[in-house]
Amino acid sequence: xxxxxxxxxxxxxxxxxxxxxxxxxxxxxxxxxxxxxxxxxxxxxxxxxxxxxxxxxxxxxxxxxxxxxxxxxxxxxxxxxxxxxxxxxxxxxxxxxxxxxxxxxxxxxxxxxxxxxxxxxxxxxxxxxxxxxxxxxxxxxxxxxxxxxxxxxxxxxxxxxxxxxxxxxxxxxxxxxxxxxxxxxxxxxxxxxxxxxxxxxxxxxxxxxxxxxxxxxxxxxxxxxxxxxxxxxxxxxxxxxxxxxxxxxxxxxxxxxxxxxxxxxxxxxxxxxxxxxx
Amino acid sequence: xxxxxxxxxxxxxxxxxxxxxxxxxxxxxxxxxxxxxxxxxxxxxxxxxxxxxxxxxxxxxxxxxxxxxxxxxxxxxxxxxxxxxxxxxxxxxxxxxxxxxxxxxxxxxxxxxxxxxxxxxxxxxxxxxxxxxxxxxxxxxxxxxxxxxxxxxxxxxxxxxxxxxxxxxxxxxxxxxxxxxxx
Numbered sequence: 001x002x003x004x005x006x007x008x009x010x011x012x013x014x015x016x017x018x019x020x021x022x023x024x025x026x027x028x029x030x031x032x033x034x035x036x037x038x039x040x041x042x043x044x045x046x047x048x049x050x051x052x053x054x055x056x057x058x059x060x061x062x063x064x065x066x067x068x069x070x071x072x073x074x075x076x077x078x079x080x081x082x083x084x085x086x087x088x089x090x091x092x093x094x095x096x097x098x099x100x101x102x103x104x105x106x107x108x109x110x111x112x113x114x115x116x117x118x119x120x121x122x123x124x125x126x127x128x129x130x131x132x133x134x135x136x137x138x139x140x141x142x143x144x145x146x147x148x149x150x151x152x153x154x155x156x157x158x159x160x161x162x163x164x165x166x167x168x169x170x171x172x173x174x175x176x177x178x179x180x181x182x183x184x185x186x187x188x189x190x191x192x193x194x195x196x197x198x199x200x201x202x203x204x205x206x207x208x209x210x211x212x213x214x215x216x217x218x219x220x221x222x223x224x225x226x227x228x229x230x231x232x233x234x235x236x237x238x239x240x241x242x243x244x245x246x247x248x249x250x251x252x253x254x255x256x257x258x259x260x261x262x263x264x265x266x267x268x269x270x271x272x273x274x275x276x277x278x
Numbered sequence: 279x280x281x282x283x284x285x286x287x288x289x290x291x292x293x294x295x296x297x298x299x300x301x302x303x304x305x306x307x308x309x310x311x312x313x314x315x316x317x318x319x320x321x322x323x324x325x326x327x328x329x330x331x332x333x334x335x336x337x338x339x340x341x342x343x344x345x346x347x348x349x350x351x352x353x354x355x356x357x358x359x360x361x362x363x364x365x366x367x368x369x370x371x372x373x374x375x376x377x378x379x380x381x382x383x384x385x386x387x388x389x390x391x392x393x394x395x396x397x398x399x400x401x402x403x404x405x406x407x408x409x410x411x412x413x414x415x416x417x418x419x420x421x422x423x424x425x426x427x428x429x430x431x432x433x434x435x436x437x438x439x440x441x442x443x444x445x446x447x448x449x450x451x452x453x454x455x456x457x458x459x460x461x
Contacts (some may be wrong), residue, residue, distance in 0.1 A: 009334040009367075016341040016363045023348075023356030028406060036355040043349035055307045129308055131315045131419055132400060132411040135352045164352065171352050178410015200413030202314035 002004060014217035024074055037164065044166040052100065052125065083226035086155030086262060093157065093237035093260060094168050095219055117233065119153075119270040120144055125169065127266065134177035134201040134264055136160070141168045146271050149231075151224075154269030157260030158182065158224060170271075173196070175238065175259055176205055183231065184222040187215060196238050196257055207255035212246045214253060222257060233274050237261075291441035292327075299323060299434065304350060307426075313418035317426030319434065320347050320358060321392040324366030326431065326438040329378060329387060333370025334424045335442065340366030354406060357399065363393045388431035392423045 023166065029038040038145055122144075126137035142148045142165050152159040152172045164171040180198035184207065185191075192214055194207040207222065220241040226234030239257035246253045289368050299319050307317045323343040328336025340362030347358045376383055396419060403411030 006297060009332075009337075012334055013337040013363060013367045016337060020341065020344075020356045020360035020363060023345075023359065024354050024406060027355035040349055040355065046288075047350055051304055054301050058305055126304070126308065128314075128316070129304060129312075130353050131318060131353050132403060132414060134410075149370065173352075178413045179408065196408065200410050202415060203413070203420045255372075 026274065041166045044169055048125075048166075048169050049262055055125075062235060077198045079265065080266040082155060082262065086157075086265070089156040089260070090153065090237055093223075109242065114201070119275045120146055120273065121268060122146070122170075123268055124266045128201055131201070134174040134180075135163070136172045136174065136269075138170050138172060138269065138271065140271060141166045141170050143167050145273060146170045147273075147275075149276065151232045151236065151272045152269050153236055153242065153261070155262040155265050155274060157239070158232065159261045159266060159269050160265065161231070172269075174263060175261075176201060176203065176263060178207070182238055183225040183227050185223045185225040185227075185234075186220055186241075190223065190225075193227060194222065194255070205257045205259065207239075207241070207257050210253045210255060212250065213264065214240055214252055216241055216244050216253065216255070218243065221260070233272065233275060279401060288442050292339060292342075292438075295437045295441045296323060296339075296346050298437070299343070300346055300350070300388060303347075310426075313415065315415070315419045315422045317430065318392065318396070318423055319426075319430055320344065320362065321395040322427060322431055322434040323438065324362045325369050325387055325391040326384075327442065328366045328370030328437040329373060329384060330439050331442045332368075332374070333367045336366025336370035337363045338366070339438075339448055340364070343379065353399075353411075354408065356408070357402060361395050361399045361402065364398070365391055368394075384431050384435055385428045388427040389424050392427040393420050396420070396423055415455060 014205070023036065024114045026032040120140050122138035122140035124136045125139050128134060129137065136159075138146070138152075143207055146162060146165050148162055148165050148220065149163045152162060160172045160174040162170050174245055175182055175196065175198055177198045178200045180196075182196040183196050184196050186194065191206050194210045196205045197208050210216070218241055222238045222240065224232040224234055224236040226232065237260035239259045242256045242258040244253050244255040299322070303317075303319045307319060310316050320343060324336050324340025327339035341359050344358035344360065345356070347362075348355045351358065369387055373383060373387060392410030400411045400414070400416075
């Protein structure tokens with residue numbers, strides 16, 4: 001009797017483990033991913049308003065305990081100002097890129113500048129919901145014209161890329177996430193290229209594939225190149241060189257990049273409606 | 279103690295507890311960030327279920343709780359369900375011989391179980407093509423998870439015991455009959 005109960009227990013858990021592994025396989029398989037993302041999409045459409053309601057309910061309590069009567073409005077004002085500062089910084093940084101590229105860009109009439117691209121302004125409703133990924137959730141989704149793959153900018157430069165789009169929300173992978181890779185250009189006439197590689201939440205990204213001897217200086221700007229499979233439009237500020245050194249015998253310079261975007265102030269961001277290779 | 283006494287009413291209560299913990303996690307816990315990491319209440323669900331009702335219930339609650347969290351997390355779908363299921367079963371099996379009234383059982387099971395689950399989650403993620411999951415600050419993560427697990431295990435355990443209460447439990451709220459058993 002006890003043995004049959006034990007074997008039934010084991011069987012139940014084995015079945016659940018097999019189901020879990022099947023779900024993971026479905027999610028990671030490119031052909032069946034739409035099935036699991038569809039389920040997630042429906043669940044998020046139901047769940048998001050509920051969470052927003054709970055959030056709205058508890059936020060005033062949190063604000064009260066923060067000790068300021070006008071905390072909420074001040075915070076909102078501060079977030080708006082941070083966004084404006086970010087936009088100004090982005091414009092300034094873009095000008096540098098434009099000057100460097102001027103003689104080339106005049107020949108490339110259809111190159112998509114960020115200024116001429118349509119954007120959707122969105123509010124961040126959740127940041128780093130998992131300890132293992134660097135992501136944010138925005139309050140705009142498919143219904144607002146946000147699709148998977150769209151770049152997201154704000155507060156000084158590139159923030160990340162939309163990886164999941166639901167009906168009224170979307171998930172953005174930040175450039176600090178370990179899976180993020182951004183092709184960049186830098187240096188005189190933007191002739192040098194690199195890949196800015198995310199190093200996980202809380203860590204600054206690194207710039208890879210820069211050969212020893214490449215002229216570098218601290219604070220040097222890096223912009224999206226638009227070259228590497230054209231995942232991002234060119235000219236978006238990605239980051240500045242924070243530190244660099246060449247280990248002896250290494251085939252590339254080890255570069256740490258400080259993101260141009262203020263990733264700790266992401267209350268409002270712009271989703272760029274840019275489709276690769278269009 | 280036995281998983282065969284879980285009724286439909288208990289199952290509904292377990293679903294309610296999972297939903298409640300999910301809401302608390304996504305609205306309050308994510309804001310309690312220290313060193314870039316926040317508490318994770320998910321693992322406390324299978325741990326407390328296993329302590330209250332054995333390995334099978336721990337595994338089943340872990341699976342469904344993980345699945346509910348998978349719906350809103352950006353990590354691969356099914357990974358939390360897998361880890362939750364294994365965690366619930368392991369905690370139930372490893373603590374089967376320990377007197378459930380022992381005072382240290384819950385905090386120790388919560389601490390070790392949560393840390394082990396996060397390690398398994400990260401390693402599994404890396405194996406499944408998510409290398410960034412092992413690039414995080416594990417010291418900060420384990421510190422936060424350890425503290426928060428010990429702090430929150432008691433309220434979650436109370437909720438879970440209420441949810442799983444049957445007629446053979448000391449804190450039974452709803453009598454369970456053999457013909458109503460779900461598992």
